[in-house]
Amino acid sequence: MSETAFKLRDGEIYHSITLGFGSMGAHGSQIIPDDRWKLVLYLRKLQEESKGIQGTEEKN
Numbered sequence: 001m002s003e004t005a006f007k008l009r010d011g012e013i014y015h016s017i018t019l020g021f022g023s024m025g026a027h028g029s030q031i032i033p034d035d036r037w038k039l040v041l042y043l044r045k046l047q048e049e050s051k052g053i054q055g056t057e058e059k060n
């Protein structure tokens with residue numbers, strides 16, 4: 001997960017978890033849909049907390 005994920009929409013993060021993206025494999029068979037959406041919210045929370053620390057703040 002890099003700063004590029006700041007620019008992704010929630011559905012794009014969900015799809016990246018489900019189907020994989022680039023060199024990251026798919027996790028759709030390991031994580032139920034409800035938990036995948038919870039991961040999206042968790043990643044957003046981590047992004048909020050990292051704002052100002054890493055200088056990776058992006059306009060959403």
Ligand code: HEM
Pocket residue numbers: 001002004005008012013016017021022023024025027031039043
């Ligand atoms: C549930 C756990 C995970 C979540 C929520 C997650 C989430 C994400 C997201 C949102 C992206 C950005 C994809 C995009 O730009 O569309 C990403 C990229 C990536 N993830 Fe994960 N990931 C998870 C597990 C893993 C694991 C286990 C690995 C390694 C074994 C991994 C390796 C990578 C790599 C290498 C990328 C960059 C892909 C590329 O740009 O080629 N991820 N991840």
